[in-house]
Amino acid sequence: MADEECDYLFKTVLIGDSAVGKSNLLSRFAKDEFYLDTKPTIGVEFAYRNTKLGDKIIKAQIWDTAGQERFRAITNSYYRGALGAMLVYDITRNETFEHVRKWLQELREFGDPDMVVVLVGNKSDLVDLREVEVEDGQKLAEVEKLCFLETSAKENVNVEDAFLQMITKIYKIAS
Ligand code: GDP
Ligand code: MG
Numbered sequence: 188m189a190d191e192e193c194d195y196l197f198k199t200v201l202i203g204d205s206a207v208g209k210s211n212l213l214s215r216f217a218k219d220e221f222y223l224d225t226k227p228t229i230g231v232e233f234a235y236r237n238t239k240l241g242d243k244i245i246k247a248q249i250w251d252t253a254g255q256e257r258f259r260a261i262t263n264s265y266y267r268g269a270l271g272a273m274l275v276y277d278i279t280r281n282e283t284f285e286h287v288r289k290w291l292q293e294l295r296e297f298g299d300p301d302m303v304v305v306l307v308g309n310k311s312d313l314v315d316l317r318e319v320e321v322e323d324g325q326k327l328a329e330v331e332k333l334c335f336l337e338t339s340a341k342e343n344v345n346v347e348d349a350f351l352q353m354i355t356k357i358y359k360i361a362s
Contacts, residue, residue, distance in 0.1 A: 193237060193246035197357050198268050200250045202290050203275035204283040208309040211340035212275065213251050216350045221341055238351065240358055247354050266297040270361065271305070271353040276324075278308045278337065279316040284323065291331060303356045305334040307349050312339040 201209040214220045217234035233250040250265060266272075274290050276283040287306065294302065308324045310316075321337060328335030334352050338345040 192244065194243040195358065195361065196246045196248060197270050197354060197361070198248045198250065199271035199273065199353060199357070200265060200269045201252060201273050201275065202294070203273075203307075204277070204280075204286050207275045207277040207280075207283050208338075208340045209273075209275050210251055212273070212307070212309060212338065212346055212349070213249055215340045215343060215346045217249065219343075221343075236350075238354055240355060243358070243362075245354055245358060247350065249350075263297055266294070266299075269298060269302060270357045271303040272298065273305050273307055273349065273353060274333070275307045275309050276319065277310050278319045278324075279310055279313050281318040284308075284319045284327075287327060301360065303334075303353055303360065304331075305336070305349055305353045305356075306331070308335075308337040309340060311337040311344060312342045 201213060203209055211221055213234055214222065217236045233248055235246055235248050238245045238247065250269070252265070272294060274287060276287055294304065306324060306328045308319060308321070324335050324337065334356065336345045336349045336352070338349050340346055
């Protein structure tokens with residue numbers, strides 16, 4: 188797929204429980220902004236960012252769930268055509284980590300089997316509130332064959348890396 192300003196256009200999606208920081212990861216990556224309070228948005232939103240890989244310009248279109256994750260209402264149209272997914276949990280809330288398997292199931296049900304999935308443990312800045320150990324994330328990622336990183340959207344740690352890993356991996360498959 189090509190348009191005027193880019194060589195490739197990749198659709199990717201953000202998934203994971205409510206309030207794990209999906210929208211802030213996206214605003215950090217797309218606009219370098221962080222919000223202490225995020226208003227739940229209505230309907231699906233997405234943002235774009237261009238990245239240069241070698242001599243190619245990749246445009247990533249990143250979809251954000253806008254709060255329907257609570258109702259398990261994300262379905263076909265959200266996943267349709269997505270080449271990558273960033274599956275986010277909150278390291279300070281164990282239940283969001285336990286739900287990762289549920290999200291993987293949903294990906295298998297609705298997503299493309301070749302989708303690149305990056306597992307992200309967000310809010311790594313909240314060290315005193317940590318409930319999920321780094322090793323737990325690593326182990327799960329190994330078993331499920333996913334890339335894995337811990338991030339902080341707040342302090343801008345590894346956010347760029349997480350998106351770039353996803354985009355680079357998609358590029359390797361697509362090119
Ligand atoms: P979403 O529901 O998954 O989109 O989560 P939001 O992006 O709306 O974030 C939920 C709450 O967590 C907001 O109050 C954010 O300010 C906060 N938050 C998001 N990312 C981080 C982070 O990396 N560190 C900390 N300390 N708070 C974060
Ligand atoms: Mg959100």
